Amino acid sequence: MELRKSYFADVRKDDLHEIGQPRPRLDSPGHVTGKTAFFADHNFPGMLHLKMVRSPHHHARIRSIDTSEAEKHPGVVRILTARDVPHNVYTILILIQIGPEDETVLADGKVRWRGEAVVAVLAETERAAQEAAAKVKVDYEVLPAVFDMEEALKPGAPLVNEYHGQNYYLYDSGECRKVRFGDVEAGFAQADHILEQSYQSSPIEHAPTETTGCVVAPEGNDRFTCYTNTQAMFFTLDNTSIILQMPGSKLHFVGGTVGGGFGGKVDVIVEPIAILAAKLTGRPVSFVYSREEEMQISSPRAAEKVVIKDGVMKDGRIAARKVTGYTDAGAYSRHSPYGAQKGAGHYPGPYTIPNVWIDTYCVYTNRTPSSAMRGFGVTIGDFALEVQMDKLARLIGMDPLEFRFINAYRDGDMKAHRQPTEGAALIECMQEASRAANWPVAEKYMAMSSYEKEA
Amino acid sequence: MAKVPIQFTLNGSEKAEFVESGATLLNALRDKVGDTSPKGGCHQGTCGACSVIIDGELRLSCLTLAETCSGAAIITTAGLAEGGVLHPLQRAFLDAFASQCGFCTPGMIMAAKALLDHTPDPSREDVVEALSGNICRCTGYEPIIQAVLTAARSNSQNVA
Ligand code: FES
Ligand code: FES
Numbered sequence: 001m002e003l004r005k006s007y008f009a010d011v012r013k014d015d016l017h018e019i020g021q022p023r024p025r026l027d028s029p030g031h032v033t034g035k036t037a038f039f040a041d042h043n044f045p046g047m048l049h050l051k052m053v054r055s056p057h058h059h060a061r062i063r064s065i066d067t068s069e070a071e072k073h074p075g076v077v078r079i080l081t082a083r084d085v086p087h088n089v090y091t092i093l094i095l096i097q098i099g100p101e102d103e104t105v106l107a108d109g110k111v112r113w114r115g116e117a118v119v120a121v122l123a124e125t126e127r128a129a130q131e132a133a134a135k136v137k138v139d140y141e142v143l144p145a146v147f148d149m150e151e152a153l154k155p156g157a158p159l160v161n162e163y164h165g166q167n168y169y170l171y172d173s174g175e176c177r178k179v180r181f182g183d184v185e186a187g188f189a190q191a192d193h194i195l196e197q198s199y200q201s202s203p204i205e206h207a208p209t210e211t212t213g214c215v216v217a218p219e220g221n222d223r224f225t226c227y228t229n230t231q232a233m234f235f236t237l238d239n240t241s242i243i244l245q246m247p248g249s250k251l252h253f254v255g256g257t258v259g260g261g262f263g264g265k266v267d268v269i270v271e272p273i274a275i276l277a278a279k280l281t282g283r284p285v286s287f288v289y290s291r292e293e294e295m296q297i298s299s300p301r302a303a304e305k306v307v308i309k310d311g312v313m314k315d316g317r318i319a320a321r322k323v324t325g326y327t328d329a330g331a332y333s334r335h336s337p338y339g340a341q342k343g344a345g346h347y348p349g350p351y352t353i354p355n356v357w358i359d360t361y362c363v364y365t366n367r368t369p370s371s372a373m374r375g376f377g378v379t380i381g382d383f384a385l386e387v388q389m390d391k392l393a394r395l396i397g398m399d400p401l402e403f404r405f406i407n408a409y410r411d412g413d414m415k416a417h418r419q420p421t422e423g424a425a426l427i428e429c430m431q432e433a434s435r436a437a438n439w440p441v442a443e444k445y446m447a448m449s450s451y452e453k454e455a
Numbered sequence: 456m457a458k459v460p461i462q463f464t465l466n467g468s469e470k471a472e473f474v475e476s477g478a479t480l481l482n483a484l485r486d487k488v489g490d491t492s493p494k495g496g497c498h499q500g501t502c503g504a505c506s507v508i509i510d511g512e513l514r515l516s517c518l519t520l521a522e523t524c525s526g527a528a529i530i531t532t533a534g535l536a537e538g539g540v541l542h543p544l545q546r547a548f549l550d551a552f553a554s555q556c557g558f559c560t561p562g563m564i565m566a567a568k569a570l571l572d573h574t575p576d577p578s579r580e581d582v583v584e585a586l587s588g589n590i591c592r593c594t595g596y597e598p599i600i601q602a603v604l605t606a607a608r609s610n611s612q613n614v615a
Contacts, residue, residue: 025552028552028557032546033492033533034491038494043486125475206592
């Protein structure tokens with residue numbers, strides 16, 4: 001595509017000698033020769049294999065755990081339960097003061113989703129660990145579970161996570177993140193048409209070709225090297241330090257080589273327990289998700305529900321927008337309170353709307369905990385918003401692209417969350433798209449600019 | 456568990472190991488012989504990351520018992536470069552940005568090599584078919600297909 005030199009000519013440096021040039025990736029020579037070292041390519045003599053006993057129930061109280069048969073299984077070296085974990089209750093974002101700690105490394109007294117880790121088995125071979133894990137007896141009292149966000153928010157719904165005390169994340173603004181701008185009811189009153197629609201998405205698994213995992217080797221001096229495919233090296237280091245109550249100087253993390261992540265490898269899940277296992281046994285430990293675990297256990301993108309109510313004028317201006325967003329965190333927070341909050345800032349879309357009201361809820365259910373995935377908090381919202389934009393255009397009989405020109409944000413416009421717009425390029429992108437897609441719009445839209453308003 | 460002796464050639468050099476009966480070739484290569492170029496993405500025959508060439512045929516090493524490979528000639532991506540010079544497939548994958556995270560790459564290159572060994576001048580459809588058992592979640596298949604076609608062309612130029 002031709003770079004249009006006229007756009008932002010005064011604010012742009014035109015010494016972009018890298019753009020448009022093929023540049024080999026620095027790590028490609030290792031990839032094509034098979035020399036790139038992924039975490040699982042590190043192998044140590046005497047390495048133990050860790051397998052998890054997982055909850056078969058969505059929600060249950062643990063009455064008792066009996067590991068005696070499993071301990072006798074040939075090849076088993078050590079079995080870990082919640083008691084062995086120094087600081088068993090954690091939450092990843094505590095590092096940026098997003099609490100409370102609400103998730104257990106190994107379940108303690110209760111499981112809140114099907115697949116939750118309960119007991120860790122360490123054995124000489126993967127097979128022995130798997131067989132022994134099947135011999136761990138856990139006595140469960142099954143509890144009623146809730147899988148639907150709106151059900152979970154109703155009074156009397158089963159309480160998913162006692163650390164929160166209610167089935168939503170309590171923001172400093174209350175039960176949801178709120179954005180209030182202008183007077184949304186007055187906007188609806190003056191609108192020619194009102195359109196309210198709801199949009200829903202299911203969880204999405206990242207499915208990287210390399211599954212989540214780590215290999216830990218004791219260095220012999222109470223220090224541990226952890227080869228990991230985490231996408232969040234320092235989050236993992238600091239959270240591991242909290243969970244194991246060990247200074248970071250004892251933890252040597254090696255990583256950065258990730259066999260596909262897409263956000264699916266930012267949770268702190270495998271490293272703390274594998275390092276603990278290496279510490280308690282004095283042996284190297286490998287903890288690698290099976291493909292089944294990657295699909296069923298690793299966090300997916302959250303299921304979301306977005307309810308959008310818009311008031312639109314016949315001439316194409318959106319007069320008011322009210323959005324209620326729901327993010328399904330599953331049983332634990334992980335990164336979801338942050339994702340839901342991003343949604344709150346994002347829901348007006350790249351449009352200037354004078355009256356906006358937004359509530360976004362981060363909801364707990366007995367589903368697999370969700371977390372980061374490419375643009376989480378925003379991607380599903382964008383799908384909903386742009387489908388809504390097409391519907392609004394159709395409602396007033398206007399070309400959907402021209403409708404977006406009318407509402408596009410431009411430099412100087414105040415956004416609903418009270419950040420003035422700067423460096424907008426939506427108009428110019430749409431002009432280019434109109435040409436590239438051969439979707440002509442009226443000349444006045446082609447003459448518009450993001451940074452210079454017409455008189 | 457009883458150990459079984461096996462002997463084979465790996466990229467032309469002789470190897471002899473004791474493996475657990477029932478061990479996969481993937482585990483034997485990675486954990487015993489130390490060739491970690493075949494990757495385990497699923498251990499159930501669905502991703503192709505573990506692809507190797509055994510006696511001229513493309514195989515999934517995660518579904519191949521090591522003990523069935525005695526006497527075999529095994530080729531992996533780690534053995535393709537000769538005297539530090541990249542194989543045309545490796546060169547093409549490098550130049551065409553056909554490898555992003557790189558986890559699928561050794562398996563892709565094996566599948567492509569098995570194709571070019573049998574069909575030196577493949578059509579685009581041949582390439583698509585040959586790579587259909589290999590999953591890539593990052594790069595997108597188009598650059599990979601183009602890389603294989605480029606390698607095929609540079610091969611035939613070398614011969615000519
Ligand atoms: S590891 Fe062999 S096909 Fe996936
Ligand atoms: S490059 Fe990552 S899976 Fe193919």
